Amino acid sequence: MAAAISVAGRRVECAEDQSILEAFLRAGVWMPNSCNQGTCGTCKVQVLCGEVEHRDSPLETLTEEERAGGLALACQARPLAETEVALPGSEMGRTTHMLRDLTATVVEVEEIARDTRRILLGLEEPLAFSPGQYVELLVPGTSERRPYSLANTAAEDKVLELQVRRVPGGVASDWLFGPVAVGDRVEVRGPLGDFHVPEEDKDEGEPMVLIGGGTGLAPLLGIARTALERHPDRVMVLYHGVRTESDLYDTDRLAELATTYQGFSFVTVLSRESLPGHRSGYAPDAFVEDVASARGWSGWLCGSPALVDAGVKAFKRRRMAPRLIYREKFEPADGRVPLPRYITNPQDGS
Incomplete structure (x- = not known):
């Protein structure tokens, strides 16, 4: 069931399968974000009113005390009712590049170093991003997504350059150092991350x-x-x-x-x-x-x-x-263990 979520006067709809962070980014509303896996804590928000479910938020990143105090990880949590959150700092709710889903075509696979490949992905339409941000690739045949930084400048917006290191046993590595081939179609989501040059x-x-x-x-x-x-x-x-x-x-x-x-x-x-x-x-x-x-x-x-x-x-x-x-x-993506589900309601501290 969808629920509305707002920050600094910007109100968006959050679908049942979306996190708070994804809902805002898809609407072009900035929120701090880095790993988007729940491991770095960059996207912590204060729940001012309403109720959120923490889903797979790790306890080592968001403690029970923080949950009781109304904090949530925006990349993991979703609202259960109309909810308002606040961010630290003075840039709350500023405009950013809109998070999008695109289909790309593999146009080049090149061995550039030991266990390292350069993979170029061609897009049918440009992707607006800030240099230093990253995209996520959907691993074919799975529901797994893996992040890869862009080596591009903002003007290089139709052929994305990824530099990929082999991770033994990694879900994405087995694909990108295995059957991936020029001409393959790849599902891409981005841009993500706050690692980029200032305006x-x-x-x-x-x-x-x-x-x-x-x-x-x-x-x-x-x-x-x-x-x-x-x-x-x-x-x-x-x-x-x-x-x-x-x-x-x-x-x-x-x-x-x-x-x-x-x-x-x-x-x-x-x-x-x-x-x-x-x-x-x-x-x-x-x-x-x-x-x-x-x-x-x-x-x-x-x-x-x-x-x-x-x-x-x-x-x-x-x-x-x-x-x-x-x-x-670069945080490891494989092997995360789901943790118990928690709900934060700042009005009763539960």
């Missing part, structure tokens, strides 16, 4: 450092190219951290950026090999060694939770303002 009128051309682990390079490519196009003289350094040289890719692409933009440079960092032309160790440590002060810089991190956490510490160590640190953690 152009907020971009002051500050120096930037970007650190990506493995395929965490993908969204950084779209972000870096967009930021450099806006301010060609911007100082920017990108660190790509991988295990071995066989895991590196797109170095020619990065070298071309360095040739085009005088202020851009990149560093490849190998954690399990020591080879000429590459740094050894971990990318956040390389940044600390290279930059004495990052005051006034913005920092961008994408990869495993360990890399992102280490990167945040490295940025703060070099005096980067926390408000200028942007991050995207």
Whole structure:
């Protein structure tokens, strides 16, 4: 049964099979979102009135105390009656790119590194998004969806570039490193996520450092190219951290950026090999060694939770303002265990 949900005066209908987050995004109403799996807690909202069912919200992300206090995960919860929620901050209910369902065609599958593929998806109509966001693919023959960051700029809106790392036993990996072929039709949902460059009128051309682990390079490519196009003289350094040289890719692409933009440079960092032309160790440590002060810089991190956490510490160590640190953690999608269902009614605390 559908129910109305509102935030900051914006009211939308939420279908029975939709989460609060999906209902708002499909209506073009912004809500903070990142993993959309219930693991990061980015989309927590305060239920002001009405009643929501928490469904599969994990207890480790939304505790019983938080539920009793009227908090909910918008990516998991759905309203059971007309409900109003509130968001932290001052950007409640702003306009965003509308969440859409599209059918794409696989136009290229390319091996680019060890256990890494580039997959290009052609669209019949453009998808509006902000560089750094991601889309979800429906795995054929299942009800499973998996997120993949876009390596595109906003102008590259009809052929989506995904950089995919093999996950042994992964539902999507078995497909994308198995029977997927050029010409296949793929169901795509997006855009999603808040990891993207600010709107152009907020971009002051500050120096930037970007650190990506493995395929965490993908969204950084779209972000870096967009930021450099806006301010060609911007100082920017990108660190790509991988295990071995066989895991590196797109170095020619990065070298071309360095040739085009005088202020851009990149560093490849190998954690399990020591080879000429590459740094050894971990990318956040390389940044600390290279930059004495990052005051006034913005920092961008994408990869495993360990890399992102280490990167945040490295940025703060070099005096980067926390408000200028942007991050995207690649959380594992497989193996989540559904937890008990809870209902929050802020009026009675149940």
